[in-house]
Amino acid sequence: HQEEEDTSLEDPWQDEEYFGSYGTLRLHLEMLSDKSRTEAYRQVILSNSASLRNKVVMDLGCGTGIISLFCAQLSQPSVVYAVEASSMALYTRQLVKQNGCDAVVTVLQGRAEEMELPEQVDVLVSEWMGNCLLFEFMVESVLLARDRWLREGGVMWPSSAALTLVPCQADSYYAEKMAFWERPYGLDFTPLQPLAQQEFFTKPKFSHLIEPKDCLATPSDVICLDMYTLQVQDLEEIKGQFHFCVERSGVFHGFTAWFTVHFESLKTGGAAVELNTGPNSEPTHWKQTLFMLDRPVSVCVGDSISGTIVLRRNPVWRRHMTVALHWNVNSSTEETDNCKVGTKIFPMWR
Amino acid sequence: HQEEEDTSLEDPWQDEEYFGSYGTLRLHLEMLSDKSRTEAYRQVILSNSASLRNKVVMDLGCGTGIISLFCAQLSQPSVVYAVEASSMALYTRQLVKQNGCDAVVTVLQGRAEEMELPEQVDVLVSEWMGNCLLFEFMVESVLLARDRWLREGGVMWPSSAALTLVPCQADSYYAEKMAFWERPYGLDFTPLQPLAQQEFFTKPKFSHLIEPKDCLATPSDVICLDMYTLQVQDLEEIKGQFHFCVERSGVFHGFTAWFTVHFESLKTGGAAVELNTGPNSEPTHWKQTLFMLDRPVSVCVGDSISGTIVLRRNPVWRRHMTVALHWNVNSSTEETDNCKVGTKIFPMWR
Numbered sequence: 001h002q003e004e005e006d007t008s009l010e011d012p013w014q015d016e017e018y019f020g021s022y023g024t025l026r027l028h029l030e031m032l033s034d035k036s037r038t039e040a041y042r043q044v045i046l047s048n049s050a051s052l053r054n055k056v057v058m059d060l061g062c063g064t065g066i067i068s069l070f071c072a073q074l075s076q077p078s079v080v081y082a083v084e085a086s087s088m089a090l091y092t093r094q095l096v097k098q099n100g101c102d103a104v105v106t107v108l109q110g111r112a113e114e115m116e117l118p119e120q121v122d123v124l125v126s127e128w129m130g131n132c133l134l135f136e137f138m139v140e141s142v143l144l145a146r147d148r149w150l151r152e153g154g155v156m157w158p159s160s161a162a163l164t165l166v167p168c169q170a171d172s173y174y175a176e177k178m179a180f181w182e183r184p185y186g187l188d189f190t191p192l193q194p195l196a197q198q199e200f201f202t203k204p205k206f207s208h209l210i211e212p213k214d215c216l217a218t219p220s221d222v223i224c225l226d227m228y229t230l231q232v233q234d235l236e237e238i239k240g241q242f243h244f245c246v247e248r249s250g251v252f253h254g255f256t257a258w259f260t261v262h263f264e265s266l267k268t269g270g271a272a273v274e275l276n277t278g279p280n281s282e283p284t285h286w287k288q289t290l291f292m293l294d295r296p297v298s299v300c301v302g303d304s305i306s307g308t309i310v311l312r313r314n315p316v317w318r319r320h321m322t323v324a325l326h327w328n329v330n331s332s333t334e335e336t337d338n339c340k341v342g343t344k345i346f347p348m349w350r
Numbered sequence: 351h352q353e354e355e356d357t358s359l360e361d362p363w364q365d366e367e368y369f370g371s372y373g374t375l376r377l378h379l380e381m382l383s384d385k386s387r388t389e390a391y392r393q394v395i396l397s398n399s400a401s402l403r404n405k406v407v408m409d410l411g412c413g414t415g416i417i418s419l420f421c422a423q424l425s426q427p428s429v430v431y432a433v434e435a436s437s438m439a440l441y442t443r444q445l446v447k448q449n450g451c452d453a454v455v456t457v458l459q460g461r462a463e464e465m466e467l468p469e470q471v472d473v474l475v476s477e478w479m480g481n482c483l484l485f486e487f488m489v490e491s492v493l494l495a496r497d498r499w500l501r502e503g504g505v506m507w508p509s510s511a512a513l514t515l516v517p518c519q520a521d522s523y524y525a526e527k528m529a530f531w532e533r534p535y536g537l538d539f540t541p542l543q544p545l546a547q548q549e550f551f552t553k554p555k556f557s558h559l560i561e562p563k564d565c566l567a568t569p570s571d572v573i574c575l576d577m578y579t580l581q582v583q584d585l586e587e588i589k590g591q592f593h594f595c596v597e598r599s600g601v602f603h604g605f606t607a608w609f610t611v612h613f614e615s616l617k618t619g620g621a622a623v624e625l626n627t628g629p630n631s632e633p634t635h636w637k638q639t640l641f642m643l644d645r646p647v648s649v650c651v652g653d654s655i656s657g658t659i660v661l662r663r664n665p666v667w668r669r670h671m672t673v674a675l676h677w678n679v680n681s682s683t684e685e686t687d688n689c690k691v692g693t694k695i696f697p698m699w700r
């Protein structure tokens with residue numbers, strides 16, 4: 001009952017905060033300045049330019065309208081519905097006009113769920129991905145729009161998405177936040193380490209950039225989502241498994257996660273476009289997400305690290321989730337280590 | 351009257367927020383990781399080690415107690431009163447004990463203004479400086495503690511402070527936040543430029559690191575504070591003047607400010623220690639503060655840039671201030687430019 005009272009005071013979708021932040025330029029500038037992201041969408045439009053002719057497109061959560069403008073300038077769709085809930089929509093309309101695209105692009109301000117369109121669409125394109133793929137759950141709006149507005153046989157862009165995980169070293173982050181307290185300026189500050197663990201290792205670190213050399217094994221896809229068959233209720237709990245073979249001896253500090261999305265071609269047999277936000281691609285504004293263990297574990301080539309990952313959507317705060325990791329280190333040698341099995345649940349952010 | 355009503359709802363000192371943030375590790379880690387800052391205080395203690403013998407010291411806003419621990423380990427004061435208002439004080443007490451300094455260092459949790467000490471002190475040391483020297487106005491607590499607890503002839507560390515200003519280029523910041531909209535991905539996004547100016551150039555940029563080559567003239571001290579004679583009421587409005595001779599032709603994008611503090615020696619004629627947070631010293635966690643003009647002005651060697659700076663403390667929100675800059679560019683050639691005189695008032699943050 002307490003929980004009900006709390007949430008009655010506040011919107012569990014936190015829409016004012018969420019859409020409010022997209023009403024300022026900062027986030028849009030960050031996304032537009034991300035060349036890998038923006039060029040990937042541009043490439044999708046460009047490589048499907050001929051097939052998009054006379055098609056009806058919906059660009060959901062269009063922001064400044066960049067994807068809609070690519071559609072209008074690089075192909076000849078019959079119409080692009082550019083849907084944006086935040087107050088940015090007023091500027092998007094100006095930008096469409098300024099670039100001479102107002103005959104093709106129609107900007108609609110409002111929530112996707114409440115949007116009325118005059119027709120069904122052939123293509124639903126959206127950049128809905130967040131940290132760890134799902135954070136902020138904009139994907140729910142995309143799925144609802146799909147079920148309501150995508151015509152039978154229509155195309156989803158992205159068409160599929162995968163979350164990738166790797167066990168990793170994080171030496172400098174560990175040194176900076178935890179080992180630091182061991183002997184700063186010749187003093188013993190270790191009484192602060194429990195506080196440091198609580199403050200720096202409880203939640204995942206969003207803005208992490210892992211180097212390929214810090215991957216202790218070959219990264220593995222742990223969750224794959226099909227954007228045609230995924231259902232809103234599937235988002236409540238998503239489970240994955242992993243089994244890594246350690247290929248580099250070192251210190252296992254935690255797991256790093258990132259995502260990849262695929263855009264299928266409108267032409268049968270046409271080449272797909274991929275946007276990969278991992279350490280072997282150009283860094284994006286999403287960077288990668290680091291999950292620190294409470295205590296590092298030494299591992300050797302030949303050891304295995306297996307376990308499960310569960311993304312659990314917060315039942316109250318609908319844009320939040322927890323990431324539960326359970327792991328088991330199997331040593332290839334006879335040595336024992338008392339940290340070989342572990343479980344940790346990371347809130348993102350509640 | 352409206353203003354009275356507003357502030358009756360909230361504490362104009364925002365102490366819960368202010369001291370709350372110092373109850374977590376993040377800020378303390380940032381300050382301790384700043385070697386220039388921390389080593390400067392260490393150097394002050396070390397170079398005055400003999401003179402500190404049997405002295406009574408107050409370390410105001412001691413945080414984790416690092417300065418007090420330096421005192422206890424590098425010299426032999428009779429007592430160090432380590433005063434900390436935030437909940438960090440509980441940990442500070444543990445750290446003092448852990449390092450065997452509890453016979454010398456007494457940790458007192460509470461606001462400096464309400465603190466009762468058993469005696470007056472010979473030395474009042476504090477790291478009270480904020481962005482643009484004064485931001486957050488912790489200096490007021492230092493001045494009140496000085497008037498109440500520093501004995502006649504006692505020493506203040508820092509002993510004096512100066513705010514330095516320079517007209518500068520800020521090409522990459524300007525490109526990233528303003529020029530970006532001119533032609534991103536071949537599109538015209540200039541309708542967003544007024545929004546960008548409002549969002550990115552209205553307030554100063556705190557975390558700026560200016561390179562010496564971006565200084566268009568020799569930096570100049572515009573405000574100097576004597577920590578012995580400075581009065582709390584002086585803080586309401588502090589004025590300075592500048593007259594720069596342009597030594598490098600380029601684009602005048604704004605002004606950059608930083609501070610330097612001096613620690614006098616306890617021995618007559620002893621060497622002072624300086625902590626300089628400018629571009630010719632090692633970067634500190636304060637970095638420098640950038641004030642962007644609304645429109646850049648081209649300047650040539652031989653031009654002069656003169657004007658005034660006024661720091662005005664917010665009459666309601668006591669930790670905030672505005673920085674008013676007024677400038678006049680005098681060209682050495684005959685060319686005219688319609689942006690030669692300008693005024694801009696920057697809130698920090700209200």
Ligand SMILES: [Ca+2]
Binds near residue numbers: 128129130
């Ligand atoms: Ca996004």
Ligand SMILES: [Ca+2]
Binds near residue numbers: 479
């Ligand atoms: Ca400070």
